[in-house]
Amino acid sequence: MESVQNFTEAEFYEATFDSRAYIDTFYSHPGGHEGENYLLFVLQQLSGTFCSGKYKGQRLVEVGSAASIHCVISACAHFDQIIMSDFAESNRQELSRWLRKEPGCFDWGPVIRQVGQMESGRNPVQVEDLLRARVKSVVKCDVRLENPFHPSTLEPADCVITSLCLEAACKDLPSYRASLGNVTSVLRPGGALVITGALGETFYIVAGQRFSCLHLTSDDVKKALEDLQFSIVEFNILKWDSEQVNHVSDFDAMFYCVAVKSI
Numbered sequence: 253m254e255s256v257q258n259f260t261e262a263e264f265y266e267a268t269f270d271s272r273a274y275i276d277t278f279y280s281h282p283g284g285h286e287g288e289n290y291l292l293f294v295l296q297q298l299s300g301t302f303c304s305g306k307y308k309g310q311r312l313v314e315v316g317s318a319a320s321i322h323c324v325i326s327a328c329a330h331f332d333q334i335i336m337s338d339f340a341e342s343n344r345q346e347l348s349r350w351l352r353k354e355p356g357c358f359d360w361g362p363v364i365r366q367v368g369q370m371e372s373g374r375n376p377v378q379v380e381d382l383l384r385a386r387v388k389s390v391v392k393c394d395v396r397l398e399n400p401f402h403p404s405t406l407e408p409a410d411c412v413i414t415s416l417c418l419e420a421a422c423k424d425l426p427s428y429r430a431s432l433g434n435v436t437s438v439l440r441p442g443g444a445l446v447i448t449g450a451l452g453e454t455f456y457i458v459a460g461q462r463f464s465c466l467h468l469t470s471d472d473v474k475k476a477l478e479d480l481q482f483s484i485v486e487f488n489i490l491k492w493d494s495e496q497v498n499h500v501s502d503f504d505a506m507f508y509c510v511a512v513k514s515i
């Protein structure tokens with residue numbers, strides 16, 4: 253287990269995180285990385301959530317996006333404005349390169365086509381164009397701050413998505429609980445939080461560099477949400493198949509949760 257003193261916090265990401273290696277490693281194939289099928293799982297879950305028609309509105313904020321768009325592919329048809337965010341400038345730059353269609357930017361085509369197939373043949377080119385049009389900004393955020401978007405203040409959002417960020421950002425459970433409160437402060441009453449992440453993970457590796465992860469149980473996450481007066485609508489778990497060797501992280505399971513903020 254990583255010690256609290258050595259936990260790799262946001263400043264370590266700013267200094268060392270290889271934004272392109274991260275998405276090359278984990279998001280090049282819709283089937284996932286090295287036999288783990290988390291990406292397919294989360295794409296299916298997101299598709300189910302947003303195709304249900306229950307979650308829509310004017311504004312969606314994603315917190316801790318890195319340079320990845322996979323969390324907002326299904327959602328982009330249902331929100332007029334999408335704001336993406338991350339602490340590390342290299343992530344925001346890599347994401348902006350894709351939004352501007354710069355030569356050599358990451359190819360999200362395979363992942364977008366996969367979502368298109370899940371959603372009754374949504375045309376991948378149209379999905380890609382719509383997503384680019386709806387992402388209005390990529391901003392700096394720090395989940396440790398009461399207002400994570402300081403010095404800006406965002407308009408209340410109808411939906412907040414955060415994926416694999418809080419357990420990477422928070423060195424202990426009190427910080428996790430506080431950061432969850434910070435991140436969801438931007439959500440309007442009645443708005444939906446989509447949170448997905450790792451359970452039982454203590455580290456993951458990107459381009460040979462090890463990053464800490466807060467060891468969480470599903471009860472830790474559920475309790476934190478309930479203490480913030482969220483109603484959990486669904487909480488689904490994908491267990492790691494222990495027959496397989498995982499060279500880049502030590503998670504036991506991944507979770508996907510939709511929760512609604514009390515009115």
Ligand SMILES: C[S@@+](CC[C@H](N)C(=O)[O-])C[C@H]1O[C@@H](n2cnc3c(N)ncnc32)[C@H](O)[C@@H]1O
Nearest residue numbers: 262265316317318339340394395415416420421
């Ligand atoms: C494991 S990556 C997850 C990225 C992406 N959301 C995904 O699902 O693949 C963790 C991200 O958290 C970001 N991060 C770390 N500390 C943070 C903080 N204090 N505030 C905001 N983002 C932070 C890192 O820069 C990194 O992009």
